[in-house]
Amino acid sequence: MARAPRQADIAAAAGVSQTTVSLILSGNTDGMRLSESTRQRVLKAAEKLGYVPDPVATRLASARNHMIGVYTFASAFPTDVDGFYYPILVGIEEEAAALGQDLVLFTGTGGLEAGLDDKTAIRRTADGKAAIRRTADDKAAIRRTADDKAAIRRTRIADGCLFFGRHVPEEPIDWLLGSGFPLVYIGRRDELDGRIPFVGVDYVAASAAVVDRLVSAGHREIRYLRSVDDALSSSDRERGVLAAAKSARLSERLVVRAADSEVGGLVERWREEGVTAVVVEETDTGTLSAALLEAVKGVRVPGELSVAVLGQPKDHPEVSGFEVPRRELGRRAVRVLVDQITSSGARRPEQVLLDCTPITGSTIGPVAPSA
Amino acid sequence: MARAPRQADIAAAAGVSQTTVSLILSGNTDGMRLSESTRQRVLKAAEKLGYVPDPVATRLASARNHMIGVYTFASAFPTDVDGFYYPILVGIEEEAAALGQDLVLFTGTGGLEAGLDDKTAIRRTADGKAAIRRTADDKAAIRRTADDKAAIRRTRIADGCLFFGRHVPEEPIDWLLGSGFPLVYIGRRDELDGRIPFVGVDYVAASAAVVDRLVSAGHREIRYLRSVDDALSSSDRERGVLAAAKSARLSERLVVRAADSEVGGLVERWREEGVTAVVVEETDTGTLSAALLEAVKGVRVPGELSVAVLGQPKDHPEVSGFEVPRRELGRRAVRVLVDQITSSGARRPEQVLLDCTPITGSTIGPVAPSA
DNA sequence: CTGAAAGCGCTTACAG
DNA sequence: CTGAAAGCGCTTACAG
Known part of the structure; x- marks a missing residue:
């Protein structure tokens, strides 16, 4: 097979317009009724051609692409605290799969921008291969901020994004929030006047x-x-x-x-x-x-x-x-995010605190009589 | 801030055409020379506006988006074999970050398609919320295959994709391969007449x-x-x-x-x-x-x-x-994939076997004299 | 009930 | 040296 079939191909096969194909396949038939026969013809043609919508085009045309971002400010797979994060990731993946969402892991600021000169710092090099030059000069901090900004903006390729991490880079997050981009922090946050949606632990x-x-x-x-x-x-x-x-x-x-x-x-x-x-x-x-x-x-x-x-x-x-409840933390965060994505109206930020389960254990005893 | 600045905004600010902006920012200036003054003006405007290219549009316009897919046929974060896969994921993330690539985790076939009727099986529902109905009927296997196919095709949102897993769904993989989509398996594979690129272990x-x-x-x-x-x-x-x-x-x-x-x-x-x-x-x-x-x-x-x-x-x-060498397995797979993505010509599939390091240990002794 | 058209933000020939 | 135009594959008003 040569190229992936697109809506135009289906349209040709079914003898309708590409618009009609889009309407039928996307189900955005609010108020309008397509004749059942056309519908069937289009559906059949789509199946026959093995059509799957191009998520990139879908997203660009301002619909959703069913991808949610996961942004960790350090490593998504940390080696020193893996026992801590892994269950959260497991929860995220479980719920994402259940809700039909793919996950985009943004690899933070470890990318190419680090250490590149100003001219090229705003973009990735064309071949994606530029060597990483880690510089320790005065501008490192500034660049780091710029990188954060760029990396965080990239986030918008997804329908929404989960954020992890100890610190909140206020400027870019504020910017995302202001642009109406759905985002949810994992862990309680009180920055930006409490406007950051989160799922945390009580x-x-x-x-x-x-x-x-x-x-x-x-x-x-x-x-x-x-x-x-x-x-x-x-x-x-x-x-x-x-x-x-x-x-x-x-x-x-x-x-x-x-x-x-x-x-x-x-x-x-x-x-x-x-x-x-x-x-x-x-x-x-x-x-x-x-x-x-x-x-x-x-x-x-x-x-x-x-x-x-x-x-x-x-x-x-x-x-x-x-x-x-780490696993639940991940699951819940995904749910809150997807809710935010699918609910049109801008509501006030959802902020959820999860309860912990007490562990009775055996290391709390009565006060020793001698003491 | 309202909307993200695009090339047109920069063009307006710098008094040039959007094309020129694209040329300068993307660095695709093969053979042509832009005047240094224009270049500077554009770069300055871009920086001032905080421009970051829209990854979705970039990708749609047939360039790269610096995302590489990770497709696991089960869970990406398995709980029973986590000790096995985790180091591979760590390696993948490390190298991806080093090469400036984001990671897209495809959540396999756990998504919405499972159990939906034929009409809607080819697409995700618009609101992403359709309940998952797990059916155990005769068509389950067929659907599963169809789901794999759809899920694997979704993979193309990325520039290329890493595949994990015990089995190779030959048809969709063959299709991807045939369409020139860069992919690399983790683990040796001998299916499809040895045409599958992989990084495995000897x-x-x-x-x-x-x-x-x-x-x-x-x-x-x-x-x-x-x-x-x-x-x-x-x-x-x-x-x-x-x-x-x-x-x-x-x-x-x-x-x-x-x-x-x-x-x-x-x-x-x-x-x-x-x-x-x-x-x-x-x-x-x-x-x-x-x-x-x-x-x-x-x-x-x-x-x-x-x-x-x-x-x-x-x-x-x-x-x-x-x-x-699990971590190296991940790292190397990313490198091979990115190589494949950035190298234009279609070469024969790269198939790499990594050596293991012997562990001397203490459980091999001489044969007991009595035996 | 269905189609022609514009547009999402880029890249890439193609002109000048 | 720079710009006008087409196109990537979709969605979404807007006509009819």
């Missing part, structure tokens, strides 16, 4: 619930170990912890920021101070909770020091904490 | 090398345990094993097909028969080698039964075998 409630459990078990000397990094998912957890501490009239000075390497020393000190329970943040890399669990393993006499994680550490199903 | 050589090692260690009573499933990666391994057995003048009746559940019994019997070494195929799910390692754990006296895996079993770095 870390506040889940974290408060964990502290509540400790309090119910009689703990009052609690420490909360969090990462030094400032992501919204971190501060949400901290807010939950503080809220629960406050309502239980615990000292609100329980929050401690620490790097992985400091955890060992902290645990020792806390034990001397009579701390009976430690709560630790679970981050995407999982190294902080791992450090704590390791530190605690050495010193812990069963029942003497309770431990809880704000999340679910890898390979430690026994630890008390909560499960982040 | 399992034959790697497997033979493993048997050679056992022979060098003095083993002659060897069994090769393979899955009942018939994939090319299985038969390649078997060929390597048989070739090595033959050249060592071992009995060529060493191949045993078995399901996971039968492994325990087999191992016991082999030990009674005086077998000194067992080689097992590593499949994508890894269950067969896991079953063997488990069975052997119980009975093995160190040095009494040597074990080797044709691959690298998860969580068992100590096992002798070889490492499949």
Whole structure:
């Protein structure tokens, strides 16, 4: 076979106009009725020729192409935090497949633009082969921004786009939003005056619930170990912890920021101070909770020091904490996005928070009588 | 901001024609020279307006859009064999990013077409929301084929496509190939008279090398345990094993097909028969080698039964075998595909086999003197 | 009930 | 050295 059949070919075969073919195949027959016989003839011809609409042309002509973008600011397949992202991707793919959407993975700013001179920075080279020259000069940051912008704009090839990542490049996102392009962030966002649609996780409630459990078990000397990094998912957890501490009239000075390497020393000190329970943040890399669990393993006499994680550490199903609904996060984000794409009217941004499932675990015990 | 600036806007701003803008921005200035002043004016206007070419229009106008497709016949993010595919995806993304290519993940046949009636099977519904009705009737297989065809044709939205999967749907692939569409399979393929370009793994050589090692260690009573499933990666391994057995003048009746559940019994019997070494195929799910390692754990006296895996079993770095260069597989496939896309002339299909790295491991010992 | 025409934003001969 | 025109394969008013 030579070339893919197009509507014109079907039209010729069925003896109608190309317009009619388009009408029949796209089903956009609002108000109009095509005669059933024409309809059948066209359908038959289309099937015979093995017609499949050209998604590019479809999209250019301003209809939809059933592709949704996935934009990650780093790598879509990270190797260090794969356990974290993979389930989200699985959810995205599942729901996308269920809704008949293909996925476009934008490979972020790793592309050709990086390091090219100004003249060519605005476009990809024709042969797509220009070598990547990573420059560390002063303009790197500026270029990076420009790249983001360009990369984010490319996003519009799809009907809408999912965004991942710790930071929001406000200018391009604002631009997309302003142009009415459907987009949904994965993870709660409060930038741009709360105008960013997202599907996130209710870390506040889940974290408060964990502290509540400790309090119910009689703990009052609690420490909360969090990462030094400032992501919204971190501060949400901290807010939950503080809220629960406050309502239980615990000292609100329980929050401690620490790097992985400091955890060992902290645990020792806390034990001397009579701390009976430690709560630790679970981050995407999982190294902080791992450090704590390791530190605690050495010193812990069963029942003497309770431990809880704000999340679910890898390979430690026994630890008390909560499960982040990652797969559902992906699924739901796709659904919200597709809703946005298919609903014509511009509604206010949909912002969804998913609940976590508590993990009872076995690392929260009663306060040791000796303490 | 309202609408994205297009070439016409730049043209107006720079006082030139849209054609000139296209020429300058795309760099397709073969043979012709644009005056440097015009060039600068256009470039400046483009930058000022924040121009980024519309990838859809670019593609429709028959140029490239720097998107490469990834077509998996099942799920792109499988949950049961994730350890197998993930590194390949990582490699694909890395190289795609390096070459400035975006990735389009085609969500296979899970889409809307499944179960829709004939009239609408050839297209996606306009609103993308039609419920999925899974039918189990007689036509299911036929429809499945039709779906594959449609889904595979959709592939052409990209500049080229990578294909994964155990089977080759010959008709649509042949059609794509015939139309000159660039495609590369991941994994060796011998269908369609060897006309399918691929990047695969040299399992034959790697497997033979493993048997050679056992022979060098003095083993002659060897069994090769393979899955009942018939994939090319299985038969390649078997060929390597048989070739090595033959050249060592071992009995060529060493191949045993078995399901996971039968492994325990087999191992016991082999030990009674005086077998000194067992080689097992590593499949994508890894269950067969896991079953063997488990069975052997119980009975093995160190040095009494040597074990080797044709691959690298998860969580068992100590096992002798070889490492499949999965990440490189992904990277290389992208490179071959992009080469094919950018090279104008139709050359013969590029078929690449990658070497595996031997894993020395510690599970191959000398033949026990008692045996 | 159906068709001719314009247009989506580009690229690519073809003129001048 | 630069522009007018056709065309990529669709959709969408607009006529009839």
